[in-house]
Amino acid sequence: MLESGLESGLESPPRGAKGETVKRIERDSLGEVEVPANARYGPQTQRAVANFPISGVSIEPGLIHALGLIKAEAARVNAELDGVPRVDARLGGAIAEAADQVADGQWDLEFPVDSFQTGSGTSSNMNANEVIASIANDLLSESETVHPNDHVNASQSSNDVFPSAIHLAALIAITAGLLPALRHLEASLRRKQLAFADVVKAGRTHLMDATPIMLGQEFGGYAAQIGQNIDRLTEVLERLGELPLGGTAVGTGINAPPEFAGAVIARLIVRTNGLPLAEAKDHFAAQGARDALVETSGHLRTLAVGLIKIANDVRWMGSGPHSGLNELRLPALQPGSSIMPGKVNPVMAEVVTQVGAQVIGNDVAVTFGGSQGSFELNTFMPLIARNVLESIRLLSNVVRLFADHCIDGLEANVERMRTMAEASSAIGTVLTGQFGYEKTAEILEESTRTGQTIRAVVVANGLMSETEAASLLNVDAMTRGWTD
Numbered sequence: 001m002l003e004s005g006l007e008s009g010l011e012s013p014p015r016g017a018k019g020e021t022v023k024r025i026e027r028d029s030l031g032e033v034e035v036p037a038n039a040r041y042g043p044q045t046q047r048a049v050a051n052f053p054i055s056g057v058s059i060e061p062g063l064i065h066a067l068g069l070i071k072a073e074a075a076r077v078n079a080e081l082d083g084v085p086r087v088d089a090r091l092g093g094a095i096a097e098a099a100d101q102v103a104d105g106q107w108d109l110e111f112p113v114d115s116f117q118t119g120s121g122t123s124s125n126m127n128a129n130e131v132i133a134s135i136a137n138d139l140l141s142e143s144e145t146v147h148p149n150d151h152v153n154a155s156q157s158s159n160d161v162f163p164s165a166i167h168l169a170a171l172i173a174i175t176a177g178l179l180p181a182l183r184h185l186e187a188s189l190r191r192k193q194l195a196f197a198d199v200v201k202a203g204r205t206h207l208m209d210a211t212p213i214m215l216g217q218e219f220g221g222y223a224a225q226i227g228q229n230i231d232r233l234t235e236v237l238e239r240l241g242e243l244p245l246g247g248t249a250v251g252t253g254i255n256a257p258p259e260f261a262g263a264v265i266a267r268l269i270v271r272t273n274g275l276p277l278a279e280a281k282d283h284f285a286a287q288g289a290r291d292a293l294v295e296t297s298g299h300l301r302t303l304a305v306g307l308i309k310i311a312n313d314v315r316w317m318g319s320g321p322h323s324g325l326n327e328l329r330l331p332a333l334q335p336g337s338s339i340m341p342g343k344v345n346p347v348m349a350e351v352v353t354q355v356g357a358q359v360i361g362n363d364v365a366v367t368f369g370g371s372q373g374s375f376e377l378n379t380f381m382p383l384i385a386r387n388v389l390e391s392i393r394l395l396s397n398v399v400r401l402f403a404d405h406c407i408d409g410l411e412a413n414v415e416r417m418r419t420m421a422e423a424s425s426a427i428g429t430v431l432t433g434q435f436g437y438e439k440t441a442e443i444l445e446e447s448t449r450t451g452q453t454i455r456a457v458v459v460a461n462g463l464m465s466e467t468e469a470a471s472l473l474n475v476d477a478m479t480r481g482w483t484d
Contacts, residue, residue: 040110042130042148048123052114059124059382060389064111066169067128068102070161070245071152073267074260075099078154083257087154090144091136095152098135099128107131115386119372119379121162129153155256157248159287159377164243166385168268170296171240171275173389174233177396181403182230182303188403189223192216192410200475201327201417202424209424212475215327215412222310229303236299239292241276247283250376290378293388294370297363300391304359307399311352314406318346327417331409348406355398362387421475428454430472435463 023034026043033043072095078084079092087095101107110131117123129148136146146152153161197216204210246261248254253261261279269277280286320326336345366387369380378384421427425448431440443463447454455469464472 040107040131040134041112041127042134044126044148045113045123045130048113048117048127052117052123054114054116057115057386058111058113059115059385060169060393061105061108062169062173062389062393063124063165063385064108064128065103065105066165066172067125067161068099068104068132069168069268069271070165070264071128071132072096072099072103073264073271074154074156074161075152076267077260077263080263081155081257081260084154084260087151090140091146091151094136094139094144095132095146097139098132099152101135102128102132107135115382117382119381120158120377121166121381121385122158124382125153125158125162155248155260156245157255159249160244160247160283163287163290163378163381164245166293166381166388167240167243168272168275168277169385170293170388170392171237171277172272173392173396174237174240174296175275178392178399179230179233181396181399182226182233185399185403185407186223186226186230188407189219189226192407193220193223196412198476199412199414199417200421200479202421203426209426211426211429212421212424212478214479215417217479218313222313225306225310229299229306232299232302233296236292236296238276238278240296242278242280242286242292244280244283244286246279247287251283251287253283284376288376288378289373290370290381290384293384294366297366297384297388297391300388300395301360301363303395304356304363304391307395307402308353308356311349311356311402314410315346315349318349325420327413327420329411329413331405333405346406348402352398352402355394358394359391362391418475423453425454427473427475427478430478431458434472 022037024037026033026035026046028043028047030047033046035042035046039046075087075092075095078087079089079096111124111127113123113127126148129152132152133146133148136152137144140146193216195216196219197214199215200212201215201218202209203213243261243265244251245264246253246256248256265277265279269275285291314328314330317325317327318330330344330346330349332344333347334344336343336347366384369384369387370378372378372380425444428440428444428447431443431454435443443454443457443461446452447457450457452460455466455473458464458469458473459466
């Protein structure tokens, strides 16, 4: 997002003698409205700004850019269709050029409407229409005027454009941001799988000793989890790519030429380098429900749950160094305490779990929002957009950071892990084949009570020779499963 009004093509708002912002008077169907003099938006946007001072956070930049993409290609198609006489080639060209600027992020600061707003997203759709009309009018002669509703919004409704923009923004964010980040993390975990392939450690179930495992096997499991999440997100893209565009107000397509949606979507496919976009198979389902976004949010939640598990395992293994497991050495990223010198904390693992919690919470809101499709329209679309797009953005960022600043720098405390694996009572599991469950339990109890290793107990009790015990109680061999 741009940092200042100057960078977005705006000058600082003019101020009067007492320092107040100078206003201009605009009119809409409800009457006159005061709008900041230099604002590109108009009266309907200003009404929304006044009506919804709620979170102080406007819609996601990606959603603004998706609205710009749709408006640009809609204008080009309208200018070509005989059924849209209001938009000729000159007006259509100016609208498209202005909308392209919005799509490129040049006017993000002209979208001040809060993300909590009217449930259809009409306020943000009109915000886009007004900004695009204002920019387009600068490109035309004074005798030609672009109207936000009549021209920019031609063949469209907020009810089909806004959900289409949410789907498009989510698709772009997943394919350009989240999926590459996940592949990056998966590759990082696979490298550690190979690096730790021969590092034996105690397995743990219920946080208690279990039979040995190779650290590389553990990291291979983490990599597989990420790969499975990549598959889930890839599989949902086709459904997410079904756009309600062309349904207009209630799904019937009133005021839109029948060929409009298909032509716009064909252009959007080219603009987005082949994203799997298509016109909705059923426009009534596509406008009355937001099921594909709910499904997508569910996959984001699943990813968050997996990331929390991986991050928690890493920080457990890195705990200590003296009073914890001390199996992994995590990269030292920053001092960990304002009072305890030398303390270093697993900050990257902690931030992953925080993001995971936020994504899980976002999914709860999206799930409820998805249930609020009443008859021909879901009226929780701004909330769904806010949460789905935020989840994608947070996950995309934290996944790369986790790979680069934590996983890549992990080091194994090899001797510590081997010592704990060999001291674990769970390695006695291999004795059950020879001595049975009850006798083995007695051996393990004696080992725990006396502090002797299991190998020492079986040898001292004459149950095995030193050579036999060393062969059978081989922790490396146990990680391969079946033992003879």
